[in-house]
Amino acid sequence: MSATDIHTGAVPPRRDLGELRVIPVRHRARTIGTAFAAVLLIAILYSVLGNPRWGWPVFAEWFLSEPVLTGLGRTLLLTALGAFFGFTLGTVLALARVSSSPLLAALAWGFIWLFRSIPLIVLLLILNNLGYLYQTVSLGVPFTEISFFSYNTTQLMTPFLAAVLGLTLNLGAFSAEVIRGGILSVDQGQHEAAAALGLPKGHQARRIVLPQAMRSIVPTAFNEIIGLAKGTSMVYVLALPELFYTVQIIYRRNLEVIPLLMVATVWYLIILSVLSIIQYHIERHYARGALRTLPPNAFRVFFARLGLVSLYSPARPVSVAAETPAPVIRARSHxxxxxxxxxxxxxxxxxxxxxxxxxxxxxxxxxxxxxxxxxxxxxxxxxxxxxxxxxxxxxxxxxxxxxxxxxxxxxxxxxxxxxxxxxxxxxxxxxxxxxxxxxxxxxxxxxxxxxxxxxxxxxxxxxxxxxxxxxxxxxxxxxxxxxxxxxxxxxxxxxxxxxxxxxxxxxxxxxxxxxxxxxxxxxxxxxxxxxxxxxxxxxxxxxxxxxxxxxxxxxxxxxxxxxxxxxxxxxxxxxxxxxxxxxxxxxxxxxxxxxx
Structure with a gap:
């Protein structure tokens, strides 16, 4: 091949194509950025792991200790209960907000407005002191003296119940708007198609609307759950020994503040990582039909990097539409x-x-x-x-x-x-x-x-x-x-x-x-x-x-x-x-x- 061919971009004879070597374009800025990021990461790790003042031996001593694990368990329980009851309440409020009843929609809006306005720490303190406002909690016929159940408020409203109730009310108000936004994101034609097929309202919501709304709901909902997991640290005002409060008690005794704070930080990072993995797979589940090809399973990506499996698992063959229309089958179409x-x-x-x-x-x-x-x-x-x-x-x-x-x-x-x-x-x-x-x-x-x-x-x-x-x-x-x-x-x-x-x-x-x-x-x-x-x-x-x-x-x-x-x-x-x-x-x- 002549130099003229190379510089002019002329196509060489076909017999020479097999001899050409392909070299991808080099992105120098990307290479420099990658090198800088690697150096920065190494510097941070060296600074954190190489500095004895971080107290890594103390960290190792308390990381899996019984008090810390007990506090971690209480944090996880509060997160799970708050998320379950909070999103249940949020779903009810969201459906009320999109209902055709003006009074019901206004009542739901008022609830959301109130509990989004009150800081969580204030809400927790109010609930913990509810006995000051109401001596008893009763269930009966309103505006009459008929009562089916009555209990002393101070005995009923334990710090744990106050924490669960406070987290539920707070998350319910925020999650209601997340869920409502997801419902509104579903095209009106989907509602009409479901109604035209005679599907009942409840079935429409459960099988048609909410599964499609979940694509919009899940990312923001998991942000709320992650915020809830970290927000459980607020229950320290109730003297409830969850993870953060437990760590506080320990470092006040041994004065090892940084190592104990790192114990809490690492556990929060683990909780966040687990929730992120769960979020990925839930998003992948609800992406069915929205994407032509689903992204590979996260675990499969990991094992594929190790060479143990192929990246994409074999699936049921599905023929994708060709560019030209397929002929209608006539054999049974008379x-x-x-x-x-x-x-x-x-x-x-x-x-x-x-x-x-x-x-x-x-x-x-x-x-x-x-x-x-x-x-x-x-x-x-x-x-x-x-x-x-x-x-x-x-x-x-x-x-x-x-x-x-x-x-x-x-x-x-x-x-x-x-x-x-x-x-x-x-x-x-x-x-x-x-x-x-x-x-x-x-x-x-x-x-x-x-x-x-x-x-x-x-x-x-x-x-x-x-x-x-x-x-x-x-x-x-x-x-x-x-x-x-x-x-x-x-x-x-x-x-x-x-x-x-x-x-x-x-x-x-x-x-x-x-x-x-x-x-x-x-x-x-x-x-x-x-x-x-x-x-x-x-x-x-x-x-x-x-x-x-x-x-x-x-x-x-x-x-x-x-x-x-x-x-x-x-x-x-x-x-x-x-x-x-x-x-x-x-x-x-x-x-x-x-x-x-």
Whole structure:
């Protein structure tokens, strides 16, 4: 190779490529920084370990002594009890703060405001002297003389109980805001998807919202727990011999202050290290579905450095979505197969429905009847009320006037004379299972696998066994061409694949009516076809389909009837041929002319 080739960067003949040696770029600043850090670390270690005034023999004498270990045990017990009761209280307060009850939310806010304001040391002293304010602690009927239990406050409020109660109240106030922040970080679409599947509120919180919120909660929560572990040193004001107070007692006797303080410091460092390891693994657990590939287990990293194991453990093979859309499997996707597995469609009646947000009227006196087994496409400009109407059908939106019924059964209300009374949440959820909904942005649960996404509602809502639910899910996945994605997480799928999973998840409840809210608008153009193919096949199944779409060509091909909306009103309805080829209303004609 000539010098000219080297300096000009010319590509040498292919036969010479194997002779080239690759040298990575050298980062001199990084090398200098690493050397400086190493020298600084050695200097610190030499200063600490080489200075006899640190009293390392005294440190060694007391580090594992019985009084220190007893104080350490009390510190760990206070930390564990304070963390458990504190986060339990914090969870209740956080849920109260996000509740729809203004009084409950205000009461929770007041509690948090008060106990975040009071210094921990002051709170501990107040609780320890509670007997001065209240001679007895009683349980009975308020504002009467009826009492079930009464006990002397001074005898009941021991220093240990005062410490646990003080740490609980303090941590509860701070952790409530941490948990509330985590709950608020969960996308609103997750709440709506869980509600649309008919999952009860408690189940939504436990299985859908809190697991996703934990990614935001855990880092700050462990900061609070670590602060709590160190904050237990405050209970010295109660003369309670935890780790720090025990060390104080010892060095006041032998005057070896620094060695004994180092005993406490090292034990706190150990506690912090253990909590950090626990935090790492909890964060890793809740990162499932949020990351395409989980970071390796911390212990596996350590053993991999020793050459004992490979860095990544073998896992269940999961195929990641390719850049190009996968074809839909046709072998089991014919209309007759869908018809055998789905119930008959329901008739949807929309009568005089009006909906407003303040002064903005989004639906005005909408009147429609959608026949059983039909396919209705709703089209119109953005902001015309299409999605609001769709969400009103399954009561995700409450209407101001009018009603919606499926097979003559009201959705969200019961009728008494000329008055409609909204049903309780449990009854709304039961009726909502007959109305499946596929969202524009998929709203799959990211922390659950594809299989778990589909089986969650049938198990909880329909009462299927796990085995039956999984067989149903695998069958539906095969029908939409995703049989090999059962154990993948949503993040590992393309947009088109995620939307097909969302369709399968909705069909698992076997609804009478299936709502599609612009099912292809969040997809790349090349992925639209695979979703539309599935919807076309569903159109032959007998289930009632209502589709909000901007795909006019698709609406022409698949719909029995097209509804054109503008400014919250139904402007025109009719067959695709009539509405698209010979619109009767001028505004419809103008819109069709622009989009075709």
């Amino acid at each position: 209309g007759s197969d869908w018809a055998n597995s789905l119930p008959g469609g329901g008739t949807v009646e929309i009568r005089g429905v009006t909906k407003a947000y303040g002064d903005l009227v989004v639906l005005e006196d909408v009147d429609l009847v959608i026949p059983s087994g039909s396919v209705t496409a709703i089209i119109g400009p953005s902001g015309s009320g299409k999605s609001t109407l769709l969400r009103s059908i399954n009561h995700l939106e409450r209407v101001d006037r009018g009603y919606i019924a499926i097979d003559r059964e009201l959705i969200g209300y019961r009728r008494e004379g000329d008055t409609l009374y909204e049903l309780k949440e449990r009854e709304v959820l039961e009726r909502r299972t007959d109305v499946g909904m596929v969202f524009q942005n998929f709203n799959l649960f990211p922390h659950l696998t594809v299989l778990q996404n589909i089986t969650e509602a049938p198990i909880k809502v329909r009462g299927l066994s796990r085995g039956d639910a999984e067989r149903l899910a695998l069958d539906l996945l095969a029908r939409v061409g995703l049989a090999d994605k059962a154990y993948a997480y949503p993040r590992q799928l393309s947009g088109g694949q995620q939307q097909r999973v969302a369709i399968a998840r909705t069909l698992a409840l076997k609804p009478k009516v299936l709502l599609f809210d612009e099912p292809t608008s969040a997809l790349d153009p090349e992925l639209v076809g695979e979703v539309l193919d599935v919807i076309k096949e569903l159109a032959q199944s007998g289930i009632t389909l209502i589709i909000v779409t901007h795909e006019i060509g698709f609406a022409r091909e698949v719909a029995d009837r097209i509804v054109f909306m503008e400014q919250g009103r139904v402007v025109e309805t009719g067959s695709p041929e009539q509405v698209l080829n010979d619109p009767q209303h001028r505004r419809t004609a103008d819109f069709i002319a622009k989009v075709l």
